Amino acid sequence: MNTKIANNGDTALTFQKETVTAKIIAPSGEAVERNIEIRTNPITRRTSRIAFSRIAQSETGIEVIPPPPPDAEETSSCPFCRPQVMSKTPQFPPEFAPSGRLARGDSILFPNLFPYGSYSAVSLIDNNHFVEIGTASLSSYVNSFLNCDEYLRQVLAGDSQAIYMSITQNHLPSAGGSLLHPHLQVHADKVAANNHRFLQERATRYFAETRSYLFSDYLRYEKKDVARYIGQTGSW
Template sequence: MMIKFRKEEEFFTFYDGKGTMIERKTEVRFDPLTGESSRLVFDPGLAPTPPDYTQVAEQTGGSSCPFCPENILDMTPIFPKEIAEEGRIMQGDAILFPNLFPYSKHNGVVVFSGEHYVRLEDFTIQMIKDAYLAAQTYIKKVQNIDPKARFASINWNYLPFSGGSILHPHLHVIVSESPTNYQALINEKIREFELEKGEEYFKALYETEKEIGERWIGEKGNIAWVHAFAPKSHNDFIGIFRNAYSLHDISKQDWLDFAQGLKGIFATLSEQGFASFNLMLDVPTNPESKQPIHIRLIPRINIGMLDTSDISFFQALHQEPLSVKIPEAVAAKARTNFNY
């Protein structure tokens, strides 16, 4: 087997106030590509309650929201004509325009539709397809006029727990001359894997996980979904566009298949009480490497009466993800939802 799944177990023994011994296990797992570790920790019975933003939506929507239909064409900026002849990129109900406060040399924002508050279960396949088609168009146009901007990604902060500052659903499309830390590390490790194994990593991951079945979720068309062995959060879903090595390889049907699979992932999040998430779609940049486009999606939560953040010193400073969920158990849930 080309891919090795390594884990170590640690045990902490202590006593309760009555002298009864307690033993807790921590499982340290290592990412099969990068070697980075993450920890599965004791689950105290985490049962998050999905937030309801109905009242907040009434306060922040309509005339108060720059992304709502009555404001979007007046309050959002426009691109130069070489990017969009009419100033913005339109695809169905999706509208893409420049970010006023950019994260990179090129940064577009895609608003999904005119709906200000969309619950996880209410996203439609058409909404998802149109938003990602608009993002695809933008990246192609940018890279045609700026070949130095090689590092691209499509990113989604859904709801405030994820870092989303505007309730109205939207994507961030990043095209930069510099890779993010994730992109740089993945590119480096994939090259090393190809040199050592003679095969592309995500192809090997797809074949291995499908054969083993423990973290395999399913596939729609050319897009396969698995759960990460060493998760970056309580869930960590990986989507692999098996035959797409650049955005030019993704068809409208692929986006439909992606959206259908994503709806199954959304159902799995909802089943666990998760409502918010971060999603990243990474676009490969090395034409000599047959690295397919891939996605990662992790849920975000606040915990308890104090609305405690799910990111602590472990994740923020040690760069060590924690999970109270077992990847194989989450994958089993996802498989039941995959024919959504």
């Protein structure tokens, strides 16, 4: 399939997918063909490969969750566990947050001790030191995200140039999380990170050549196409 919804050379929002075939002799001696679908992301032009035959492959580690990491019980040495979180983590100046940290429910947010940019904070999910994948409560994430929202709004109110924002998470050491205790990383800066800069350049080029907005066109296409559209919540 190859669908273009703006026909302006390099800037076109192109939806492509093509299938390639691998021919192999299976261990049984039978000659078989395996199809691989290659899809191109219309925004980034990056490709992903859907290897259908892997559906049938059994791999270790996909049926059961691996055992907890060794420090899953080490709450006394964790700087994010209570009560030491209040003495081992940094605080905001009083003019930013009178109590030093932002709190909502069991979630608290404070500056990152090792900042990555002008505004860099950590938002704890709640008081649980180890949360197994798939078991976090909805309310804990809601509170943590609302805390991030409040932080980023306050940052922007004080520095109108800090428009490049991100909220990210590395949960557990296997995902590169340096501390086991579940937390979000929140950033804002006047200097764009790679992905923000790439998307900004792409959107600017698209507008210059089509006089149309890249993400609005993309959303319009997805809503009409339905295949990947999940639904709407408020303005999202």
